[in-house]
Structure formats: C-alpha cells, structure tokens
Amino acid sequence: MPKSILITGCSTGGIGHALALSFQKRGLIVFASARKLSSMSSLSTLPNVHLISLDVTSTTSVTEAFEVVKSKTGGKLDYLVNNAGQGYTMPALDADIEQGKKMFDTNFWGVLRMVQTFSPLLKEAKGTVVNIGSIVAYLNVPLTSLYNASKAALHMLDSTLRLELAPLNISVLTVVTGAIETSFMSNIQEPQFPPNSFYLSIEQTVKARARGEDGYPRMKSGVFAEKVVKDVLGGKTGKVWRGENATTTWLANILLPVSIIDRIVSSGTGLTEMNQRKKVE
Numbered sequence: 018m019p020k021s022i023l024i025t026g027c028s029t030g031g032i033g034h035a036l037a038l039s040f041q042k043r044g045l046i047v048f049a050s051a052r053k054l055s056s057m058s059s060l061s062t063l064p065n066v067h068l069i070s071l072d073v074t075s076t077t078s079v080t081e082a083f084e085v086v087k088s089k090t091g092g093k094l095d096y097l098v099n100n101a102g103q104g105y106t107m108p109a110l111d112a113d114i115e116q117g118k119k120m121f122d123t124n125f126w127g128v129l130r131m132v133q134t135f136s137p138l139l140k141e142a143k144g145t146v147v148n149i150g151s152i153v154a155y156l157n158v159p160l161t162s163l164y165n166a167s168k169a170a171l172h173m174l175d176s177t178l179r180l181e182l183a184p185l186n187i188s189v190l191t192v193v194t195g196a197i198e199t200s201f202m203s204n205i206q207e208p209q210f211p212p213n214s215f216y217l218s219i220e221q222t223v224k225a226r227a228r229g230e231d232g233y234p235r236m237k238s239g240v241f242a243e244k245v246v247k248d249v250l251g252g253k254t255g256k257v258w259r260g261e262n263a264t265t266t267w268l269a270n271i272l273l274p275v276s277i278i279d280r281i282v283s284s285g286t287g288l289t290e291m292n293q294r295k296k297v298e
Contacts, residue, residue: 019065021090021142023048023082025073025131026101028056030200032149033100035242040096041066043246048086051101073101073127074119079134087138094138096249099128100149104205106227108216109162111208117163124167129174136187143186147249148175150191152258152266156278159286160223179254188254192245193267195260198235218294219287231285236261 022040027033027049034057037049041063050071051057060066069085072078086094103120107113132146139146153161154168172191179189205227210220225231241260248257258267269278283289 018091019044019046020095021046021048021086021093022096022098023050023069023086023094023135024098024100025050025071025127027051027060028053028200029059030238031100032194032197032199032201032238032241033098034060035199035238036098036100036245037066038063039239039242039246043250045095046090048082048089050082073099073131074122076130079130083134083138086135090138092138093142093144094135095142095144096147097131097135097139097144098147098149098249099131101127102149102201103164104161104201105164106161106205106223107163107208108160108214108223111211111214111216112163116206120163121167121170124164125170125174128171132178136182136185139187140185145188145190145249145254146175146178146182147190147192147245150175150193150256152193152195152260152263154193155270156266156282158282159288160226188252190249190254191256192248193256193258193263194241195258195263195266196233196235197238197241197260199238201229216287216291219291222285222287226286234261 022045024033024037027037028051037047037060041047047066048069049057049060049066050069052072054068054070057068061068067089069082071082101123103123105116105120128148148171150172151168153165154172158165175189175191182189208223208227210217244259258264
C-alpha cells in the first residue's frame with residue numbers, strides 16, 4: 018500500500034495546496050484538508066487524493082478526521098503535515114488580545130491537537146510529524162509580534178516533541194519557512210487602529226504590509242513544495258530552512274549582532290521614521 022499523508026490548510030493558492038500536488042505526484046495517498054471543501058475543489062479530481070473538511074481548532078472536527086484517515090489506511094499514517102495557520106499584523110500595543118488568542122488556537126494549539134490525536138496512527142507507521150514554521154520565530158519583525166510569538170512557540174514545541182516522540186518511533190521535522198508567494202496575506206484582516214494609537218502616523222504602512230506589500234521577493238509555492246517533499250521523503254528530521262530569505266535569516270542569527278538585525282527588520286515598517294521624528298522633537 019502506498020504511504021499516506023495528511024496535510025492541513027490546503028486551500029487553493031497556499032502552501033498546503035502546493036504540497037498536496039507535489040506529494041500526489043510522488044504516488045502517496047494524500048488526505049488534503051481545509052475548513053471548507055470548496056476551497057480546495059481543484060484537488061478533487063486527482064487520483065489518490067481525499068478531501069477532508071477539518072478545523073484544527075475543533076476537537077470534534079479533528080476526531081472525525083482521525084476516524085476517516087484510520088478507516089482508509091488500516092490504522093496507519095506515515096506523514097502528518099501541520100500547515101494550517103493564521104496571520105495578524107498590528108503593533109503590540111494596539112493588538113486585540115482575543116484575536117491573538119484565536120490565532121494561537123490555530124498556529125499552536127491546533128498543531129498540538131493534531132499531533133495528540135493522530136499519534137496512534139503515526140506510531141503504527143513509524144511516521145513523521147512535519148510542522149510548517151517560519152523565519153519570524155527567529156526574527157523580531159515589527160508589527161507582527163503576536164504572529165512571531167505563535168511561531169516561536171511552535172518551534173519550541175517541535176524541539177521538545179522531537180525528543181518525546183523518539184521512543185515511539187515518530188520523527189519530527191520543522192520547516193523554517195521564508196517568504197513564499199501564496200494567498201496567505203489576502204486572508205489577513207486589515208488592521209483597524211484605535212483612535213488613540215501611538216502609531217497612527219504609520220497606519221497606511223502597516224496596512225500595506227498586512228497586504229504583503231513589503232517589497233521582499235518571494236519563492237514560488239511550487240518550488241518550495243518540491244524542496245520540502247524531497248526533505249520529507251528523504252527522511253530529514255530536526256530543522257530545514259526553506260523559502261526566500263530562509264538561509265539568509267539562519268546566517269544572520271549566527272553572524273550579526275542584535276543591533277544590526279534590529280535595523281534590518283525595522284526597515285520599511287515606518288518605525289525608523291518615527292524614531293527620526295522623535296529625535297527632532
């Protein structure tokens with residue numbers, strides 16, 4: 018029987034969709050999931066692809082998905098790819114904490130819920146958990162502090178899971194993801210600043226960045242997916258750095274002092290201009 022893989026967050030235009038296509042081409046049985054089946058309808062005609070409606074923030078939904086996968090694979094799952102995620106752009110002082118909690122429910126707690134639920138199938142297959150992380154777990158990019166924190170929490174969870182799951186013959190791979198050309202930014206709600214915000218002078222800059230208008234190059238999702246598929250099927254564990262600026266971020270964290278990194282990540286956010294005005298005043 019071909020190996021099986023479950024991927025979360027497979028809506029058209031995203032990383033999960035590209036991964037589903039790449040794994041399907043390799044002959045795997047692919048369980049592609051998203052909250053709405055209609056968002057990944059283009060995958061429905063492909064052989065060996067099963068579409069599952071799945072909300073990683075819902076225990077009921079995850080349990081139902083578990084039963085579907087279990088029944089179709091004979092109680093095994095070779096790979097679990099946790100890709101579903103949410104973003105949030107807003108200065109920390111203006112951030113809506115409840116909205117931040119909802120994001121953590123997907124980016125962190127949703128991943129843990131998936132791993133906990135599917136661990137029996139992964140154990141049976143001596144499988145692998147693949148979590149899609151981000152370079153912002155290592156870069157203090159302004160205006161996305163809550164998103165950065167959710168990814169940093171995920172990375173630490175991965176590092177610990179790697180040790181705790183080893184006795185169960187379950188491997189863990191974290192994909193430290195750089196900039197990818199996807200529809201992810203289009204799903205981020207436009208920031209709404211309170212009238213008393215200290216950051217009103219850069220509101221338009223923040224909104225532009227929330228739309229992905231930051232001037233950074235992005236890797237095509239298909240190219241990224243092919244690299245990750247090779248990593249996964251090649252048996253890599255630990256961390257791999259993939260996507261635009263991923264390797265640069267890795268090197269910067271090793272070689273550059275904090276003061277220089279601060280200057281680099283603040284560029285284009287409006288904060289540099291705010292600091293300059295502060296000096297004049």
